[in-house]
Amino acid sequence: MVQRESLLGAVRKRRYDGALYGAAMARPRKFDEQALLDAATELFWSQGYDETSVDDVSTASGVGNGSIYAAYGSKQGLFLAVFERYCDRRAAFVEGVMDASYDSAREAARAFFDAIIVDCSTQPGRRGCLMINSMASLGPKVPEVAAAGRRSTARMEQSLTDRLSEVLERPGDELATVSANLVLVSQGLIQLSRQGVPRERLDEIAAVSLEALPDAA
Structure with a gap:
């Protein structure tokens, strides 16, 4: 008993x-979460994951360490919140470009590449893409990073596929392959920009990719 x-x-x-x-x-x-994530994003993006501490984020954001740990559990938990938000915004950025109406596949792809080139060329320090950088450095070690990156990439590809399907009469799997190639080229352009390649050269590389696109039904 x-x-x-x-x-x-x-x-x-x-x-x-x-x-x-x-x-x-x-x-x-009891803090502005978006402001905290903004500050953390800047630090993780400019310094890298390993070189950024919770103390750094606390100093930059004005949010105490205790509040950060209580909200996210660890530096990795904080980074995942930053990373998932960033990936969501990158996918939404591409979706926004594809929301416009285009008369041809090349016109749609040109608008996509133009938006990517302008975005990465005007970044301070040309630091590349946080998603691409982090998937390369952390993806093999942190499954959540790889998964979030894949989800974002899939959204970008689907957005392109949806728009291309309106101007090209091609099987769905062929359109998906074309879209995947466009996203891959865009990621290469971002990395080249990070290395300091001038915008004019990025435009030339994009133009070569556009020539390979089917432009009629």
Whole structure:
């Protein structure tokens, strides 16, 4: 009987502790999360994951270490929040470009490449793409990074496929391959920009890729 009561007491305590934990997690955060993630993004992007500490983020954002750890659990948890938000925005950026109406596949692809080239060429320090950089350095070690990068890439490819399907009568798998190639070329352009290749050269490389596109049904 005593043993049963002891067991029931332990169960009740776990439930009570769980309720307290849930209530703590549900409390609104006492800081501007978007401002914190903005500051963290700048640091992770410019310095890299290994060279950025939670202390750095705390100093840059004005949010205490304790609040950061309470919200994200660890530096990796904070980075994943930064990375997933960044990937979502990159996919949304491409989707926004593809929301416009185009008369041909080349016109749509040209608009895509132009947007990418302008975006990466005007970045301070030409630091490349946080998604590409992080997938290369962290993707093999952190499955969540690889997964988030794949989801973002898939969204970009799907956005291109949807637009191309309106101007090209091709099988779906062929359009998907064309879209995947366009995204791959765009990632190469971003990396070349990071290496300091001038915009005029990026435009020339993009133009060669455009010539390979089918332009009629």
